[in-house]
Amino acid sequence: MRGWLVRLYPRAWRDRYGDEFQALLEQQPATVGRVADVVLGAIDAHLTANSLERRGRWLSRIPELMIAFGALVWAVAFATREAGTGQRVTNLASILAPMGEVVVGLGVLALPPLWIGMSRTARLANVSLGMAMLIGAAYIHAVHLVGLTSGPDYLDFERADVGFGLLSWGASILWATAMLARSGLPRVPLFALAVCSAVTLGMIWSGNFGYDFNPATGPAFDIPIELAAAAWFAIGLSLLSRAPRSEVQAE
Amino acid sequence: MVDISVVVVEGELVMDRLGDLGRLEEPSLLVLVSLSSGPKHGYAIQTDVASFAGVHLGPGTMYAVLPRLERLGLVEALASDDRRRPYRLTGAGEGWLRSALDRQNVIARTGLDRLGAGR
Numbered sequence: 302m303r304g305w306l307v308r309l310y311p312r313a314w315r316d317r318y319g320d321e322f323q324a325l326l327e328q329q330p331a332t333v334g335r336v337a338d339v340v341l342g343a344i345d346a347h348l349t350a351n352s353l354e355r356r357g358r359w360l361s362r363i364p365e366l367m368i369a370f371g372a373l374v375w376a377v378a379f380a381t382r383e384a385g386t387g388q389r390v391t392n393l394a395s396i397l398a399p400m401g402e403v404v405v406g407l408g409v410l411a412l413p414p415l416w417i418g419m420s421r422t423a424r425l426a427n428v429s430l431g432m433a434m435l436i437g438a439a440y441i442h443a444v445h446l447v448g449l450t451s452g453p454d455y456l457d458f459e460r461a462d463v464g465f466g467l468l469s470w471g472a473s474i475l476w477a478t479a480m481l482a483r484s485g486l487p488r489v490p491l492f493a494l495a496v497c498s499a500v501t502l503g504m505i506w507s508g509n510f511g512y513d514f515n516p517a518t519g520p521a522f523d524i525p526i527e528l529a530a531a532a533w534f535a536i537g538l539s540l541l542s543r544a545p546r547s548e549v550q551a552e
Numbered sequence: 553m554v555d556i557s558v559v560v561v562e563g564e565l566v567m568d569r570l571g572d573l574g575r576l577e578e579p580s581l582l583v584l585v586s587l588s589s590g591p592k593h594g595y596a597i598q599t600d601v602a603s604f605a606g607v608h609l610g611p612g613t614m615y616a617v618l619p620r621l622e623r624l625g626l627v628e629a630l631a632s633d634d635r636r637r638p639y640r641l642t643g644a645g646e647g648w649l650r651s652a653l654d655r656q657n658v659i660a661r662t663g664l665d666r667l668g669a670g671r
Contacts, residue, residue, distance in 0.1 A: 318615055324635035325594040325611050335610055342612025346619075 303327060306336065309343035579609055579617050584626065584641065584649045591630055591640035594618070621645070 303326040307319050315322075329335065586592060586600040594614050602608050609617075618639060621627040626645030630638045641649065 314619070318619065320635045321594060321637040322611065322615050325598075325614065328595045329598075329611070335612075338610030338612035340612070342610075342616045345612075345616045349620075 303331065306331075306339045306343075309340065310346045314346045576613070576617050576620065579607075579613050580621060581649075581652065582607060582609065583614070583617050583621065584645060585653075587627060587639060587641045588646070588649060591638040593632075593636040593638045595636065597639075 303323055306326060307315060307323050310319070310322075326335075326339070582601045582605055583597055585604070586597045589600075592600060594611070598609050598611075598614060618627065622629065622639070625642055626648055627639045628642050630640060632638055
């Protein structure tokens, strides 16, 4: 039972604290309250796991990866801006669009454990904001699915820009939520995310998010792609600037 | 509310608000107070906190707090022959705890004085 509880924690955490933690568990009876406390602690450890990683491991490279991905998204959006055919970079579409669906879908599935973990360690304002963002992602996901199942006039699933948009927007929200769970985000990336979310929701409200899509007028997802890229940029730069030297320089 | 102190580790500002610990703020303070009397391992911290504060820190809470405090340079782990690893306050941890308790002391005295004056 106690070994099983310890295995709920991330491997990096167990490597460092596993033995002493198990020794502590063995010194007290496993009541329902203590088991629940350990389960919540394990969720918290997973949410904060990357801060225990050292530079050189890929998790600590996330800020740089986010910046690079933001640049890639922006470059693709810019390079294909003039095409206006509705079939841009179609060789990537079949990969990117499902990836976007999966990422946003994971956000929906992550709601319960994130709520439990965040409510334990984060400030109430961060918990509320993070939940609002994830619920927004769930809403986008639902609208997208409705669009997909409502006929060819709604949303062209084979569009690379839609895939990029969903992927980057959904992942931005998930990552921002994880950051909120840890310690909160600075205002600049939060502002970028808020603008991105507002424009996307505005497009849904006005019927431009896949609804009544007209190839002659160009893709309706252009603006959110670039806003999502900007959000990735801002969050990545922010994380990079906030990384404590004592963690970053550790070997 | 103890959120204005500054923690510096290796010359680098790593945390300027204990509030960044979210709802682990109070358990963190209890752990630091417990370690102020000398190094202790997890179970000894639990029993000590229960004796002076009447609060039982669960094992999951304890090991959510200790890695954070260690990462911030407020506590450090000591070598141990058995699996129970003791922790102790660092210089930064002692300085931070002193300023936090001073601030809480001011708040407590102010509140008690005002309650007394109101009667």
